[in-house]
Amino acid sequence: MAALMLRWSCLGKRWVLACIDGGSRHGRxxxxxxxxRRKRGQSSVAQQPLxxxxxxxxxxxxxxxxxxxxxxxxxxxxxxxFSGSQVHFAAPPNSLVSFFDASLPGTLPVLxxxxxxxxxxxxxxxxxxxxxxxxxxxKHYFYADLPAGYQITQQRLPIxxxxxxxxxxxxxxxxxxxxTRTVRIKQIQLEQDSGKSLHDEPRSxxxxxxxxxxxxxxxxxxxxxxxxxxxxxSAVRELQLILQALGTSQANMAEGQLxxxxxxxxxHPGEPLGVRTEVKNxxxxxxxxxxxxxxxxxxxxELENGRKILNETRSFDDKLGCTMPMRDKEGKxxxxxxxxxxxxxxxxxxxxxxxxxxxxxxVINIDWIRERLPELPxxxxxxxxxxxxxxxxHSFTLLNEVGxxxxxxxxxxxxRAEPKKVTSWVLNIFLxxxxxxxxxxxxxxxxxxxxxxxxxxxxxxxxSSSAARQVFEELWxxxxxxxxxxxxxxxxxxxxxxxxxxxVCHTVMEGHPQVxxxxxxxxxxxxxxLIGLVRKATLSRADPTVIKEILxxxxxx
Amino acid sequence: MSSLLSAPSALREDALRRLKREMWARAVKLGLRxxxxxxxxxxxxxxxxxxxxxxxxxxxxxxxxxxxDFGSLEAVARLEKAIAxxxxxxxxxxxxVEPMESVLEDRCLYLRSDNVVEGNCAEELLQNAHxxxxxxxxxxxxxISLPKQDEQEPFSHI
Numbered sequence: 001m002a003a004l005m006l007r008w009s010c011l012g013k014r015w016v017l018a019c020i021d022g023g024s025r026h027g028r029x030x031x032x033x034x035x036x037r038r039k040r041g042q043s044s045v046a047q048q049p050l051x052x053x054x055x056x057x058x059x060x061x062x063x064x065x066x067x068x069x070x071x072x073x074x075x076x077x078x079x080x081x082f083s084g085s086q087v088h089f090a091a092p093p094n095s096l097v098s099f100f101d102a103s104l105p106g107t108l109p110v111l112x113x114x115x116x117x118x119x120x121x122x123x124x125x126x127x128x129x130x131x132x133x134x135x136x137x138x139k140h141y142f143y144a145d146l147p148a149g150y151q152i153t154q155q156r157l158p159i160x161x162x163x164x165x166x167x168x169x170x171x172x173x174x175x176x177x178x179x180t181r182t183v184r185i186k187q188i189q190l191e192q193d194s195g196k197s198l199h200d201e202p203r204s205x206x207x208x209x210x211x212x213x214x215x216x217x218x219x220x221x222x223x224x225x226x227x228x229x230x231x232x233x234s235a236v237r238e239l240q241l242i243l244q245a246l247g248t249s250q251a252n253m254a255e256g257q258l259x260x261x262x263x264x265x266x267x268h269p270g271e272p273l274g275v276r277t278e279v280k281n282x283x284x285x286x287x288x289x290x291x292x293x294x295x296x297x298x299x300x301x302e303l304e305n306g307r308k309i310l311n312e313t314r315s316f317d318d319k320l321g322c323t324m325p326m327r328d329k330e331g332k333x334x335x336x337x338x339x340x341x342x343x344x345x346x347x348x349x350x351x352x353x354x355x356x357x358x359x360x361x362x363v364i365n366i367d368w369i370r371e372r373l374p375e376l377p378x379x380x381x382x383x384x385x386x387x388x389x390x391x392x393x394h395s396f397t398l399l400n401e402v403g404x405x406x407x408x409x410x411x412x413x414x415x416r417a418e419p420k421k422v423t424s425w426v427l428n429i430f431l432x433x434x435x436x437x438x439x440x441x442x443x444x445x446x447x448x449x450x451x452x453x454x455x456x457x458x459x460x461x462x463x464s465s466s467a468a469r470q471v472f473e474e475l476w477x478x479x480x481x482x483x484x485x486x487x488x489x490x491x492x493x494x495x496x497x498x499x500x501x502x503x504v505c506h507t508v509m510e511g512h513p514q515v516x517x518x519x520x521x522x523x524x525x526x527x528x529x530l531i532g533l534v535r536k537a538t539l540s541r542a543d544p545t546v547i548k549e550i551l552x553x554x555x556x557x
Numbered sequence: 558m559s560s561l562l563s564a565p566s567a568l569r570e571d572a573l574r575r576l577k578r579e580m581w582a583r584a585v586k587l588g589l590r591x592x593x594x595x596x597x598x599x600x601x602x603x604x605x606x607x608x609x610x611x612x613x614x615x616x617x618x619x620x621x622x623x624x625x626d627f628g629s630l631e632a633v634a635r636l637e638k639a640i641a642x643x644x645x646x647x648x649x650x651x652x653x654v655e656p657m658e659s660v661l662e663d664r665c666l667y668l669r670s671d672n673v674v675e676g677n678c679a680e681e682l683l684q685n686a687h688x689x690x691x692x693x694x695x696x697x698x699x700x701i702s703l704p705k706q707d708e709q710e711p712f713s714h715i
Contacts, residue, residue, distance in 0.1 A: 084676075092692060114670075341659055361668065
């Protein structure tokens with residue numbers, strides 16, 4: 001069989017399979033219209049060049065992929081959900097474990113107030129209905145890192161239901177082509193985290209560390225409204241920003257504070273939904289989109305070849321770039337949910353229903369929390385756009401990079417330059433340098449004050465923009481020097497003496513009569529040549545616009 | 558039975574296993590017939606899900622889920638009697654009555670303030686462990702799956 005290449009792309013909600021005959025002589029093969037979703041190698045077909053298609057070849061089928069997510073976010077609190085042991089990332093094994101966490105007999109769960117408040121804040125930020133009464137249940141399964149043999153969760157009646165999350169995806173090649181999508185939130189529930197198991201394959205044993213056992217988690221269940229890896233990754237990123245803005249979770253995927261499981265299925269549009277598989281252990285934003293896209297591709301491929309999809313659990317192997325079935329998870333799990341007998345229902349109040357004379361420590365007022373919600377990322381972006389007149393995609397970039405917004409705001413505070421100039425310098429030049437050297441904002445050698453000073457110099461035309469770039473490069477390399485110092489050291493100041501400049505222009509014009517003739521005849525390139533000559537004569541210390549103005553004036557006189 | 562005692566041990570175990578299986582199958586049939594009759598006497602509504610017996614598949618499923626070894630006919634019979642006993646609840650008319658969440662449902666759920674007051678007792682906790690490696694508990698790699706029903710002996714201790 002000749003090398004048949006299968007190209008996939010996400011056209012809106014449809015996956016188009018176009019069979020391309022690799023050995024074909026006529027035309028360069030088929031290309032798929034929407035190339036936008038290939039951002040930063042998130043797709044599993046990122047290596048293959050994308051080419052445009054006008055009509056489909058033989059064997060085109062339309063598939064729709066359906067992706068739902070279950071996101072577990074570790075609540076940022078001092079102590080655990082049901083016990084008083086500490087929540088901390090790195091600590092000696094089993095040192096942050098209480099008797100309850102180790103599931104010793106005679107221990108009982110005691111609910112942490114901060115965790116409930118975090119759940120209510122998150123529910124309100126995601127437009128959910130907060131259930132004034134919610135219940136705790138036990139979910140039973142056996143695994144070494146779950147000492148009790150069950151996890152306390154909220155299955156019957158969670159704390160918040162029916163919300164929505166708005167996120168944006170790019171829909172074209174240009175960064176300005178973005179579209180806002182919404183994904184419905186089925187529910188948010190409080191649950192316990194399990195311990196950590198370290199697999200020691202050679203010695204055929206697993207080492208268990210219970211420091212994480214019992215830490216409070218917020219499980220956010222997103223309805224299957226997404227259709228590809230990029231949408232899922234964008235939704236998760238937006239949720240991360242919201243959680244960080246609220247302070248309810250640090251949502252750092254690298255430290256395991258945000259974990260995502262994806263439920264993926266494919267079907268032909270118009271037909272019922274297909275069998276879904278669950279992909280677990282997606283612990284990095286990069287691999288999230290890759291794994292989902294791979295799984296969609298795999299399912300389509302299996303179905304196209306007449307095989308069936310098993311309702312199974314898979315994990316993503318990032319080195320191989322593919323999903324593999326997980327052992328220990330064969331068949332459908334029966335968790336035997338039962339009400340948690342040691343915890344009465346959780347009752348929440350609002351200002352209207354607050355019982356009079358109640359102990360404020362023992363009651364939670366939803367309205368009180370709503371009034372004190374911090375500003376959400378969507379609102380922050382709106383304000384940036386209104387206040388500084390920046391484009392929406394700029395506001396996204398500013399919020400997406402950790403610490404960049406703060407940097408930007410500090411520069412704005414100290415400079416007289418126009419906000420648009422500041423935006424351009426921060427997003428293009430500053431961010432460019434950071435990315436090139438793979439640095440975070442807080443590792444930048446250039447401080448906001450330094451950049452502010454530089455922009456001030458530029459603003460009052462003390463230096464030209466090319467000189468400013470030189471100064472910036474110099475600032476980046478050498479710490480401690482201020483922009484003014486660098487400017488004077490390298491003699492980058494613009495010539496301020498108008499008369500001297502006029503004399504130079506005059507000299508140059510005298511020295512090149514031919515070019516002047518060309519200019520008089522209306523040759524546009526001639527003037528540029530003159531400007532170049534003048535600049536060279538002034539050692540690049542003159543502003544090209546001023547030179548142009550002088551030359552034109554001289555010519556017309 | 559006396560012929561079994563004189564046979565070599567491997568053959569003896571084999572024969573014993575077969576015998577037990579036959580006894581078990583016969584007992585189940587007998588048991589369910591009487592159990593179904595007894596149950597019909599009490600319930601007015603027929604439950605389509607309950608065929609009136611606890612099948613071997615259900616026993617295997619329960620053993621897997623709860624890591625309980627039913628081990629004997631009597632245990633299964635006890636289970637069936639327990640279910641029948643609980644079924645008598647259906648005799649009560651609960652139309653229009655809101656079910657309770659738990660018997661604690663009108664108690665106040667105490668909210669603890671977010672302070673660190675426990676932990677730091679690794680040594681004490683690890684004392685309970687059978688095996689310990691550098692302050693980690695040691696467990697076998699993954700869950701050890703139970704043998705399937707035809708592989709395992711139905712009743713190893715009668």
